[in-house]
Amino acid sequence: MSEAKKTAPWRFRQPSVLPGFGLSLGITLSWLVLIVLIPLSGLVFRASGLGWAKFVELALDPRTLNALKISFGTAFVAAVINLVFGVILAWVLVRYRFPGKRVIDAMVDLPFALPTAVAGIALTTLYAPNGWIGQFLEPLGLKVAFTPAGIVIALIFVGLPFVVRTVQPIMEEIDREVEEAAATLGASRFQTISRVLLPGLLPAGLTGFALAFARGVGEYGSVIFIAGNLPYVSEIAPL
Structure with missing residues (x-):
């Protein structure tokens, strides 16, 4: 490996097959967290506050x-x-x-x-x-x-x-x-x-x-x- 590649490896990084993959993935994960994970976590948090006994009682x-x-x-x-x-x-x-x-x-x-x-x-x-x-x-x-x-x-x-x-x-x-x-x-x-x-x-x-x-x-x-x-x-x- 040449000295230039050792000192600045990011300059010789191969281009991604999917342009903008990192940005797209970040937007997708952020949207997933806002739309899906946060509401689901709120549901789980609310249910966990009931306690297992109350939860089983309601479920059954x-x-x-x-x-x-x-x-x-x-x-x-x-x-x-x-x-x-x-x-x-x-x-x-x-x-x-x-x-x-x-x-x-x-x-x-x-x-x-x-x-x-x-x-x-x-x-x-x-x-x-x-x-x-x-x-x-x-x-x-x-x-x-x-x-x-x-x-x-x-x-x-x-x-x-x-x-x-x-x-x-x-x-x-x-x-x-x-x-x-x-x-x-x-x-x-x-x-x-x-x-x-x-x-x-x-x-x-x-x-x-x-x-x-x-x-x-x-x-x-x-x-x-x-x-x-x-x-x-x-x-x-x-x-």
């Missing part, structure tokens, strides 16, 4: 357990429904051309653009006993608003885009020639779907399911109104 309270059961149960049911109908909707948008296709494709992203509180108020207005849809369900003995069924409907609304937008790009990459080859070899339509198409869509479908389930477990704005938060009936864990 029947009201808390029931709220967790409702949140995870409704999120799972909504995610399963979104998985089935999300794949079907993605299939229709990719494989068929029909009037209004672009409108329906844009409406899929509506839950992303619409404030969750507005969605909750709208769904409550529709499914309340005196709502546009609820008034027809009430005589049949079907109550949606202020029940777990209303929570499932709200979670279906907010979770559907996760499945559609996860499956849609994968479905667009599947060539029609694969289906034609399967039909040429004597496969029925059901066999083509179950043995040729679905195996390739399964990872994307499971990813969309996981995203919809995670969103459903933590969803608050669109659920809080239609749930009614009746203890032991429709009270959700995020509350």
